[in-house]
Amino acid sequence: MSTDILRLAAEEAYAEELAALAETDEYPRPPRWRLSPQAVASYLLGGETRNGVAITPKYLGQRRLMEIAIATLATDRALLLLGVPGTAKSWVSEHLSAAISGDSRLAVQGTAGTAEEAIRYGWNYAKLLAEGPSPAALVESPVLRGMRDGLLVRVEELTRIPSDVQDALITILSEKTLPVPELNTEIRATRGFNIIATANDRDRGVNELSSALKRRFNTVVLPLPDSLDEETEIVRSRVESLGKALKLPSEPPAVEEIRRLVTVFRELRAGVTVDGKTKLKSPSGVLSTGEAISVLNQGLALAGHFGDGVLRARDLASGLVGAVVKDPVQDRIVWLEYLDTVVKERDGWKDLYRACRELA
Template sequence: MPPKAKAKTTAETTIESTITTLRQNAEAQFAHELAELSQADTRQKPPNWQLSPWAVATYLLGGKLENGFEISPKYIGSRRLMEIAIATLATDRALLLYGVPGTAKSWVSEHLTAAVTGDSTLLIQGTAGTSEEAIRYGWNYALLLAAGPSMAAVVPSPMMNGMNDGKIVRIEELTRIPADVQDTLITVLSEKTLPIPEIGTAVQAQKGFNVIATANNRDKGVNELSSALKRRFNTVILPVPDSADEEVAIVHKRVASMGKALELPIEVPAL
């Protein structure tokens, strides 16, 4: 009889999946940098943060660690803006990254979340069809009809999971979401509570929970944020590159990163 095939370990399966993934999450693509930062990071960390604010800033803006390890820059631009964004997340204020299309709002959001919590997958994609259930919770209607409202019948949203686990939730294109749905965030952001009135309970956010939203005012179909919702966010406006050299540096870095991920032949781009 032929020898029995050896079962693959979880680590081997994860590595194979990572190799064949077209686009990795930030925490997987830059896992080696995050690991080096974690080892070198001796500064105080906010509750449920994987890295200190200093290490998060180093991960985003790049730098050299004491052991000589080079951290590649993820954002090329104002250090002050990134420091404000990180400081916001260390408080109970939600963060709104605002700017015209192409200013790296989603990119910064993903890398901030990867560095702070090690999980950038708690994502709510804002569209004109986004409903309250996508932000709050849904129902397993088979269980709901069979046994009535209960926590077992609740289908958690990324927001509910983030509150339970004390992680950061990302909301892409907040201004694309209808205004009445946007306002379901007000209680979550101000009270750190997600009521479930059908069963007379609520989900309380754990330490480390926060929200990063992105928005722009150039696309058609934009819904303005209410003043009540705006007050729950600290807004950081991301500008376009200051110079042609800065823009070339950004394009050069992104082309090199994409070429590596797609396994394209190595060739110096014609700048």
């Protein structure tokens, strides 16, 4: 695989791990699954194969949630991953598809402009005008290809898709068929086909799922990390892997710096300091784990290209202020109050206070 590709698909980036798991996997596999459910769980949660190959954890959280998600995909119900931004919904759906189908690229990106053709099928209008409706003029959607080939299909941000377009999934999920009346035929789903959808908690009320569509999904809620240590480890591992992929000319950040950033995010998100003694106002943004990873990567880029390669408070503050202050009026008040009442008084945080105050 070319090293010039900015981001490899999961099945490409972790091909060796998937091959090692398949080689030692002796558990029963559902039809057309590349791995058994137990091996898929090992791929997601990490461990070591029987022949000594280390499997890096892709999801750090409750094992039972991943087991429920995997078991759902082995049934005739679709899977809906629900949570606030930055809780690894898309990351989990990509790795589930990679481990189960060996292809994570059959995906529909949900937006307000997503048309029904993205879920059903479209037409090559040049051929349609020249030949009339024909299989050659049909433009297959990712869902149609997944049904035909028995693969998982990802639908990202399902609740961003208009309600009438969402409902195109009802027949597909209930009858496991996709009618093509123009050709007087239908596509019948092959064993192995299923859908993993993701939805953002913050989008409730945008395009609510109909009750009929909700019944076709088993919903798994992905929570924010339970503890400071858990979230720090998630950020550390993702920043380390992204830093290698981006070839940033900087050293991996010290765990203490990551912990400071995660502490700020958790306190502002919860509206209370970690010791529970001081109540805080929360900014308008989500301050998710995913955003903490982005803040650190930005700091590493600054340290590598404009510093000595070591992440310092000044580099960290550059992304931190932008992550917290989304509303230049209200969020700025919240941020300055937090700096003066918490950061300024905390032992060992004076450098971060000065750097943030300078930018604020």
